[in-house]
Amino acid sequence: MTMLYYLQSLLQFSRHEPGVTHVLVTGGAGYIGSHAALRLLKDSYRVTIVDNLSRGNLGAIKVLQRLFPGPGRFQFIHADLGDAKMVHNIFSENAFDAVMHFAAVAYVGESTLNPLKYYHNITANTLLVLEAMAAHGVQTLIYSSTCATYGEPEQMPITEDTAQIPINPYGKAKKMAEDIILDFHKNSDMAVMVLRYFNVIGSDPEGILGEAPRPELREHGRISGACFDAARGITPGLKVRGTDYRTPDGTCIRDYIDVTDLVDAHVKALERAESGKVGIYNVGTGKGRSVKEFVEACKKATRVSMRVEYLPRRPGDYAEVYSDPTKIKNELNWTAKYTNLQESLQTAWRWQKAHLNGYGTTLQVMTV
Numbered sequence: 001m002t003m004l005y006y007l008q009s010l011l012q013f014s015r016h017e018p019g020v021t022h023v024l025v026t027g028g029a030g031y032i033g034s035h036a037a038l039r040l041l042k043d044s045y046r047v048t049i050v051d052n053l054s055r056g057n058l059g060a061i062k063v064l065q066r067l068f069p070g071p072g073r074f075q076f077i078h079a080d081l082g083d084a085k086m087v088h089n090i091f092s093e094n095a096f097d098a099v100m101h102f103a104a105v106a107y108v109g110e111s112t113l114n115p116l117k118y119y120h121n122i123t124a125n126t127l128l129v130l131e132a133m134a135a136h137g138v139q140t141l142i143y144s145s146t147c148a149t150y151g152e153p154e155q156m157p158i159t160e161d162t163a164q165i166p167i168n169p170y171g172k173a174k175k176m177a178e179d180i181i182l183d184f185h186k187n188s189d190m191a192v193m194v195l196r197y198f199n200v201i202g203s204d205p206e207g208i209l210g211e212a213p214r215p216e217l218r219e220h221g222r223i224s225g226a227c228f229d230a231a232r233g234i235t236p237g238l239k240v241r242g243t244d245y246r247t248p249d250g251t252c253i254r255d256y257i258d259v260t261d262l263v264d265a266h267v268k269a270l271e272r273a274e275s276g277k278v279g280i281y282n283v284g285t286g287k288g289r290s291v292k293e294f295v296e297a298c299k300k301a302t303r304v305s306m307r308v309e310y311l312p313r314r315p316g317d318y319a320e321v322y323s324d325p326t327k328i329k330n331e332l333n334w335t336a337k338y339t340n341l342q343e344s345l346q347t348a349w350r351w352q353k354a355h356l357n358g359y360g361t362t363l364q365v366m367t368v
């Protein structure tokens with residue numbers, strides 16, 4: 001890259017350009033953020049990722065840099081969103097039109113062990129991002145929230161009007177961040193969309209990106225990671241906790257949303273965001289699947305007959321959680337399309353097998 005080309009590119013990121021929407025994707029080196037950045041870039045948005053790489057992968061950034069090398073298309077800024085001065089510098093030097101704020105620590109179990117980390121990283125950092133947006137006149141915010149803000153409601157499915165009574169620091173930190181955004185919004189003409197995701201699975205169908213959490217985070221991990229680890233023999237088998245819930249097969253029921261559908265909801269939210277308005281949406285399929293169903297789908301997707309150990313309940317797990325996605329369908333014309341659990345897991349498994357060390361080593365060149 002010549003110096004002139006580099007300077008020209010920087011200039012493009014620092015100026016608003018008619019017809020080009022420049023999106024700041026925080027946490028874009030992570031699982032969902034990287035998929036969102038890929039989709040935005042494919043749709044011709046200008047993208048800046050800010051990530052401190054505490055959990056995400058430089059490998060995902062390199063994939064995006066390789067695919068979108070053109071001037072003013074994509075840039076990566078390695079920075080911590082907890083550093084107020086740095087955040088304000090980033091907003092001063094770049095002309096963002098919108099922010100998708102994904103960056104967060106995001107494990108329920110870890111949040112109960114280290115709550116202050118969660119309040120700091122999620123709540124305090126969202127406040128900093130919002131302050132920087134307000135100070136620099138950035139008009140659109142798409143915020144990554146979670147069904148964990150609802151806690152354990154008795155009535156299913158969960159609608160956006162279901163009371164939010166979170167029961168762990170992760171859910172509470174996200175709820176507080178939502179409250180900060182909504183309070184700020186009362187006296188602002190910012191366009192705000194709050195998306196509350198259910199359980200995210202899968203990876204992009206072209207096999208460009210995947211989910212690659214750090215090995216040290218495995219113990220806090222999510223069910224698909226645990227299934228794949230068992231299928232690869234990294235763990236001796238899969239532990240299913242709780243078989244005596246009041247559900248048809250006794251295991252917990254969750255709403256699994258494919259990451260491709262989820263990022264589509266973000267793009268629709270961005271397209272429909274209106275100045276001075278706030279939209280709050282559940283992003284789920286509306287269909288609950290039991291852990292047993294999930295395990296069977298994973299066995300079929302991986303074609304590995306992993307050992308499954310059934311253990312007593314884990315404290316704090318609730319029996320049944322699934323969304324009512326009617327509002328997002330009616331208002332944003334979004335519905336989940338990738339609803340075949342086995343197919344979503346097959347796609348993710350293909351990427352896992354081709355990337356045995358996550359983004360560290362690519363064993364097989366994936367066709368793009």
Ligand SMILES: NC(=O)c1ccc[n+]([C@@H]2O[C@H](COP(=O)([O-])OP(=O)(O)OC[C@H]3O[C@@H](n4cnc5c(N)ncnc54)[C@H](O)[C@@H]3O)[C@@H](O)[C@H]2O)c1
Pocket residue numbers: 026027028029030031032033050051052053054055056057079080081082101102103104105106121125144145146147196197198199200201
């Ligand atoms: N994965 C799910 O099932 C799920 C469900 C509901 C909501 N969410 C939300 O979606 C968002 C993305 O989750 P994910 O699963 O992609 O997680 P992830 O850990 O893969 O990605 C999070 C990214 O944020 C970055 N980050 C964290 N703290 C940062 C900081 N202080 N400064 C800069 N970057 C920082 C990490 O390095 C990482 O790349 C989070 O806000 C999470 O709460 C995820």
